[in-house]
Amino acid sequence: MPVPEWLRLRRDKNVQAEDASLWEKCPKCNEMLYRKDLGASQWVCPRCGYHFRMHAYDRINSLVDGDFVEIGTDILPTDPLGWVDKRPYKAKLDKDREKSKLSEAVVTGFATLDGFPVALGVMDFNFRGGTMGTVVGERITNLLEEARRRRLPCIVFTASGGARMEEGMLALMQMAKTTQAVQRFMADGNLFMTVLTDPTTGGVSASFAFQADLIVAEARAAIGFAGRRVIEQTIRQKLPDNFQTAEFLLEKGHVDMVVDRRELRETLVRLLDYAVDRSRLTPALKAVPEFALQ
Amino acid sequence: MNLIVEREKGLVELEARVTALRERDAASDEVRVLERKVEELRRDIFGHLTPWERVNMARHPKRPIASDYLAALDRFDELHGDRHFRDDPALIAGFAKLNGRRVMVLAQQKGRDTKENIRRNFGMVSPEGYRKARRLMELASHLGLPIVTFVDTTGADPGIGSEERSQAEAIAACLTTLTEANVPIVATIIGEGGSGGALAIALADHVIMAENAVYSVASPEGCAAILWGDSARAPEAAEHLKLTSQDLLGFGIIDEIVAEPLGGAHRDAAGFVGRMLATIDNALAGLAPLSADALRDARYTKYRRIGARRDESGPRMASVLT
Numbered sequence: 001m002p003v004p005e006w007l008r009l010r011r012d013k014n015v016q017a018e019d020a021s022l023w024e025k026c027p028k029c030n031e032m033l034y035r036k037d038l039g040a041s042q043w044v045c046p047r048c049g050y051h052f053r054m055h056a057y058d059r060i061n062s063l064v065d066g067d068f069v070e071i072g073t074d075i076l077p078t079d080p081l082g083w084v085d086k087r088p089y090k091a092k093l094d095k096d097r098e099k100s101k102l103s104e105a106v107v108t109g110f111a112t113l114d115g116f117p118v119a120l121g122v123m124d125f126n127f128r129g130g131t132m133g134t135v136v137g138e139r140i141t142n143l144l145e146e147a148r149r150r151r152l153p154c155i156v157f158t159a160s161g162g163a164r165m166e167e168g169m170l171a172l173m174q175m176a177k178t179t180q181a182v183q184r185f186m187a188d189g190n191l192f193m194t195v196l197t198d199p200t201t202g203g204v205s206a207s208f209a210f211q212a213d214l215i216v217a218e219a220r221a222a223i224g225f226a227g228r229r230v231i232e233q234t235i236r237q238k239l240p241d242n243f244q245t246a247e248f249l250l251e252k253g254h255v256d257m258v259v260d261r262r263e264l265r266e267t268l269v270r271l272l273d274y275a276v277d278r279s280r281l282t283p284a285l286k287a288v289p290e291f292a293l294q
Numbered sequence: 295m296n297l298i299v300e301r302e303k304g305l306v307e308l309e310a311r312v313t314a315l316r317e318r319d320a321a322s323d324e325v326r327v328l329e330r331k332v333e334e335l336r337r338d339i340f341g342h343l344t345p346w347e348r349v350n351m352a353r354h355p356k357r358p359i360a361s362d363y364l365a366a367l368d369r370f371d372e373l374h375g376d377r378h379f380r381d382d383p384a385l386i387a388g389f390a391k392l393n394g395r396r397v398m399v400l401a402q403q404k405g406r407d408t409k410e411n412i413r414r415n416f417g418m419v420s421p422e423g424y425r426k427a428r429r430l431m432e433l434a435s436h437l438g439l440p441i442v443t444f445v446d447t448t449g450a451d452p453g454i455g456s457e458e459r460s461q462a463e464a465i466a467a468c469l470t471t472l473t474e475a476n477v478p479i480v481a482t483i484i485g486e487g488g489s490g491g492a493l494a495i496a497l498a499d500h501v502i503m504a505e506n507a508v509y510s511v512a513s514p515e516g517c518a519a520i521l522w523g524d525s526a527r528a529p530e531a532a533e534h535l536k537l538t539s540q541d542l543l544g545f546g547i548i549d550e551i552v553a554e555p556l557g558g559a560h561r562d563a564a565g566f567v568g569r570m571l572a573t574i575d576n577a578l579a580g581l582a583p584l585s586a587d588a589l590r591d592a593r594y595t596k597y598r599r600i601g602a603r604r605d606e607s608g609p610r611m612a613s614v615l616t
Contacts, residue, residue: 074604080545081536085521134601141598163489163511165521168536169547172511175490176497176597179469184594187474203511205462206450206490211470225461225490226452230516233525234452244457254460 014039015101016055026050044261051220051261053198055100056107056124059157063265064111064120069292071146072108072139080134081168089166092128100126104135105160108143110152110292114269116276117285119147121156125199131164132204137174140208144181144192150291153191153276155268158209162202162227175207182211191275195264196223196246196255210254214271217246217255218264297350298339302557305335340557343506346529348538349514351506352485356560358567359417360386360401360444363484366567367392370399375426379459382423384415384451385495387430392442393575398434400427400495401444404485417486418451421464424494428464431471440478440578443495448513450491468494473593476586480577482570483507483539483548489516499593500577501547503539504570505554509547510537547600550577 017039024033029048038045042062043052060068083089097103105127111120121143123130140156147154163171186192194212196205198221205225209215217223224244232239242248246258259267284290312328319325343351351357364370368391374381383403390399402419405411419427434441450461472479472495481498487509503509512520514528517535542548552566552573559566581589 075602077602081534083534085530085534138602161520165511165517165535168511168534169509169542170545170601172489172493173547173597173600175493176469177600179466179497180473180594180597183470183473203490206465206494207469208466210460210463210466224457225450225465226457227520230452230519231454231457233519235454239454243454249460252458252460254463 014061015057016043017058024052042261049219049260051198051218053125053159054261055126056102056122056157059122060107060109060111060120063113063268065113065115066111067288068109068111068120069288070107070109071292072142073103075104075135075138075142077104077133077135079166080170081166083166083168092166096127100124102127104139105130105132106136106139108139110146110288112286112288113155113265113272115278115281115286116269116272117150117152117281117288117291118272119143119150119152119154121154123157123159123197123204125159125161128164129161130159130199130204131161131171132174132178132207133164133167133171134174136160136164137171137177140174140178141181144178144185148185148188148190150294151188151190152291153193153272154185155193155195156208156212157195157197158200158204159197160200160202160204160209162204172203175203178208179211182208186211186213191272193268193271195268197221199223201225201227214275215255216264216267216271217249217258219246219258219260221246223249223255296354297347298354298558299350301339305332305339305557308332308335336556344533345508345535345538346514346532348506349486349508349528349532351558352508354558354560355406356563357485358559358563359406359485360403360446362563363444363567363570364390364399364401366564366571367399368394373430376422376429378425379422382415382420382426383413384417384419384447385423385427387426389439390442392571392578395575395578396439397442397578398430398437398439399442399444400430402447402492402495404446415451417447418449419447419491419494420451420453420456421459421461424450424461424464424468427495428468428471431468431475435475435477438477440480440581441472441475441498442574442578443479443481443498445481445483445487445492445496445509446485447488447491448486449488449516450494465490465494469497472497473590476589478578478581478584478589479593480574480581482574483509484570486513488513497593497597499581499589499596500549502550502552502570502573502577503542503548504559504566505539505551506558507539508532508537509539509542510535545600 026045028050196217370390372388404417479498481496483503514532515525517531518527519525
């Protein structure tokens with residue numbers, strides 16, 4: 001079967017590395033790093049292992065076998081509250097669209113990971129701080145419903161400052177909507193996994209992020225419910241450095257494992273290998289366009 | 295300082311004077327003149343409340359709080375603890391009878407004074423409070439008791455301990471349990487509905503809101519801090535957030551409003567609490583005939599439709615990148 005035009009691969013392309021500046025300074029070890037090299041090393045500092053935040057498409061590129069069929073691209077933001085502060089919300093959306101090269105704060109679709117067909121959602125902090133508004137809620141819900149229909153495992157990478165203020169209560173209600181979709185998906189016996197990346201807080205952590213069967217946290221990611229500043233203001237004291245890090249959550253018993261990004265793909269594949277019986281995968285399930293278009 | 299309390303000071307004085315005069319001579323001209331003045335003043339202060347004024351109304355120190363509603367039930371027996379860590383005084387829960395109907399009640403409890411507020415953590419629930427709520431939601435499902443909740447919180451507790459014990463997981467688990475519940479769920483927003491901490495016990499088949507209650511994605515202070523790094527700009531945030539009962543009814547996020555007397559629920563607390571309970575009873579009666587599956591399906595659809603729509607004119611599968 002010929003591969004349609006829209007499935008053409010762009011493996012060599014690194015979205016984040018195509019920025020205007022050539023160099024990036026590691027905030028941890030101060031090493032000056034060539035952006036193209038960083039792109040090639042999954043945005044992990046080769047010297048000290050610092051994890052930069054990653055663009056959603058680069059993340060997808062670093063994980064999937066070949067094709068990634070994106071769905072939900074027709075679910076697009078509006079301005080339901082008519083919000084205007086310093087700038088109109090619509091202008092903020094336009095700017096973030098341009099800046100992030102994304103249509104919203106989450107990318108959803110289908111792919112295979114080492115031959116395992118999966119539904120994949122990847123959030124991106126570059127778009128409105130990864131906040132969950134109506135589009136993020138709808139795309140995640142849509143992904144879970146489509147995955148449930150096809151009985152596929154679903155993996156969502158979270159990166160979010162919480163609910164999106166500019167969409168008010170409509171944003172808060174996405175917590176209810178996504179939670180319900182996850183519950184239905186899991187009740188049918190499907191595997192739901194989340195990978196918590198930097199940062200995962202607020203309404204996203206208090207809904208689908210912490211609802212998963214398996215919760216993996218990326219090394220050093222900031223994860224929590226309340227923002228660090230809010231807590232510091234409330235208790236009027238400085239918080240320890242490791243507070244709300246992935247490692248802190250592991251110690252407290254809230255995540256299954258903490259994984260270095262460079263070992264993440266391999267880890268996810270191993271987990272899928274426990275959860276999914278490889279012998280039951282049909283050829284159609286191993287080919288992305290086939291299962292995605294069913 | 296509460297804006298409404300400050301505003302109504304003159305009014306309260308005047309009302310006291312009218313009452314005193316009326317006792318002496320109810321028919322005097324002075325009484326009639328003053329009564330008219332009281333009416334005017336009331337309309338002046340309360341006739342057109344701004345969103346920020348409504349926030350202050352929702353936080354009024356005399357406003358009925360959860361315990362006032364619980365006291366007005368036929369019967370209430372509190373059940374304690376999350377079975378793991380402790381009993382959270384910010385969330386009261388237990389068996390109740392409402393107009394003879396057996397129900398499970400969950401309520402966020404603020405204090406009436408500073409001392410009680412400290413004990414109740416100002417109605418900010420900790421993970422163990424949500425875990426107690428979840429345990430009793432499951433018990434309600436198990437026993438076939440409808441769930442009735444009273445929401446009144448600025449938000450979930452943001453302390454160190456709450457993070458250590460995963461506030462996020464505790465709230466997410468409540469949302470999951472309410473999604474699964476095989477019994478009717480009626481939620482009421484009686485004062486402040488602050489963010490995920492409120493929603494954790496408000497994912498419901500029927501959501502009732504007191505007219506002057508507020509319900510928002512974040513408290514106005516929190517929103518102002520997040521967007522502009524300045525919680526003092528809360529009044530401005532309140533204008534933006536669309537947090538009033540009328541706004542939310544328009545969005546289909548709540549189902550019903552219970553009207554308050556001019557000047558707020560506390561001006562006729564017993565009457566208002568009674569009307570709220572009657573409204574809950576009515577909602578429960580409407581949900582009672584539905585099967586567990588019908589309830590869950592309707593609940594799913596109710597939240598499923600809130601938010602973004604597909605843009606049918608756009609491409610269904612536009613880009614594919616790898």
